[in-house]
Amino acid sequence: MSASTQRLTEIRTQIDDLDEQLLGLLNRRASLSREVGQLKSDSLDIVFKPFREKEVLNRLNALSPGILPEDHLRAIYREILSSSRRLQQPQTVAYLGPEGTFTHLAGLEYLGRSMDFSPCPTLHDVFLTVASRKADLGVIPLENSLQGSVGQSLDLFLQYNVYIHAELFSRISHALLATNADLASVRTVYSHPQALAQCSGWLRTNVPQAVVVPTESTAAAAAQAEREGKGSAAIGHPRLVERYGLKAVALDIQDLPDNWTRFLVIGPTPTVGSSRDKTSLLFTTPDRPGALAAILNLLADQGLNLTKLESRPLKGEKWKYVFFMDVECDLSQEQYENTIKHLTSLCHTMRVLGSYPTGPHLYGAGITQESS
Structure with a gap:
């Protein structure tokens, strides 16, 4: 046995030993987690x-x-x-x-x-x-x-x-998925409307002959392309090929990379406990000049950073709007109790959708x- 082969055997033995230790620790952790669940079983936690x-x-x-x-x-x-x-x-x-x-x-x-x-x-x-x-x-x-x-x-x-x-x-990351890798044979491309919009430039350049058809989801598009076979394609996540009989004909076809x-x-139900990083709210404003400005000024005076503000038509009421807002703080904390009261008084209606931690970026x- 060569020195390298002997060393490889030693390393694998050490890895096996570590795996056994990890297995024991994972099971100990699992037992504690289950006990936590048992202790909380009578609560609404x-x-x-x-x-x-x-x-x-x-x-x-x-x-x-x-x-x-x-x-x-x-x-x-x-x-x-x-x-x-x-x-x-x-x-x-x-x-x-x-x-x-x-x-x-x-x-x-x-x-x-x-x-x-x-x-x-x-x-x-x-x-x-x-x-x-x-x-x-x-x-x-x-x-x-x-x-x-x-x-x-x-x-x-x-x-x-x-x-x-x-x-x-x-x-x-969008991919063009089809049963056939020949782009010239593609006559119909299915996908969710947002995916079609995000890849519109690539589609015009590479499959100008294709008709685009919106679907409820990218996965539904993949299923449709699989059913129809040659001549049909879908836009969706590359991993859809694992679930459907399709090939990833082209990768990263979105017009902009970021x-x-x-x-x-x-x-x-709302979350409770521990401090969070962000709060989202829905509100409507009274029909008077400066109503929205008063709300924004209150947040500015409190030193609160507004990261999103978007209006949506209020269904059933012509030219009335509801606002969706994100604020960088946990408004559920006691220190903001007066801020919430003041906000409520400035709004026609207001609902806190939740306070939660800033999320991770998943690649x-x-x-x-x-x-x-």
């Missing part, structure tokens, strides 16, 4: 605690002394935390289906594979499923860095009493960048 999980990930990253990359460490522990949640209490997550949509993949990456993911045919059904407590959580797209807000998601917050528990940012979508994790396949 929410199992998914994004701020606590963010604290755990940041602490471990700061303690990590070796060569294990930060993104690998976070990906490993996201799955450990997902398993811990399931041991405490199995949870169902509603999302815009079918399997393989960007929403589904972002949810898997953020919440982990130990959650029970339940596909819904429309965003409306996601909100309805969560609001009626048929799912513990839901994952929805809120806005895209290129296309702006998903108006339907904002509108559905008006219709259903659900609350924001967490946010995450996922890099969107393409991100902000997703929200929603639940039927796919478990690669992340955490916001501090």
Whole structure:
């Protein structure tokens, strides 16, 4: 036996020993997680605690002394935390289906594979499923860095009493998927309207003969392209080829490379406890001059940073609008009690959608960048 072969055998033996130690530690951790669930079984405490999980990930990253990359460490522990949640209490997550949509993949990456993911045919059904407590959580797209807000998601917050528990940012990478690799044979391209818009330049240049057809989701587009076969293609995540009989004919076909979508994790009840980084609100203003300015001036006087403000038509009332707002602070804290009272007095109606930690940036396949 050569020296290198002998050394390889020694290393593998050491790895086996470490794996056995890790297995024991993981099971000890699992037992403690289950005990936590048993202690909380008589309470209404929410199992998914994004701020606590963010604290755990940041602490471990700061303690990590070796060569294990930060993104690998976070990906490993996201799955450990997902398993811990399931041991405490199995949870169902509603999302815009079918399997393989960007929403589904972002949810898997953020919440982990130990959650029970339940596909819904429309965003409306996601909100309805969560609001009626048929799912513990839901994952929805809120806005895209290129296309702006998903108006339907904002509108559905008006219709259903659900609350924001967490946010995450996922890099969107589009691929052209088809059964045949010949671009000249493509006659129809299916996808979600936002995906079609984000790839419109590439489509005009590379498949000018194709007719674009919008679908409810990118995964639905892949299923349609698979059913029709030659001549049909879909735009979606490259990993859709794992679920459908398609090939990735072209990768990264989005017109602009820095393409991100902000997703929200929603639940039927508000979160409580630990300080959070951001608060989202819905409000309407009185019909008088300076009403919106008074609200913005209050936030400025309090030194609060406004990161998003968007108006949406108020359904059933002509030329009336509702505003969606993000503020960089935890307005649920006692120190902001008077601020909330003052805001309420300035608004015609106001609803706090939730306070939650700033979300991570997910690059796919478990690669992340955490916001501090």
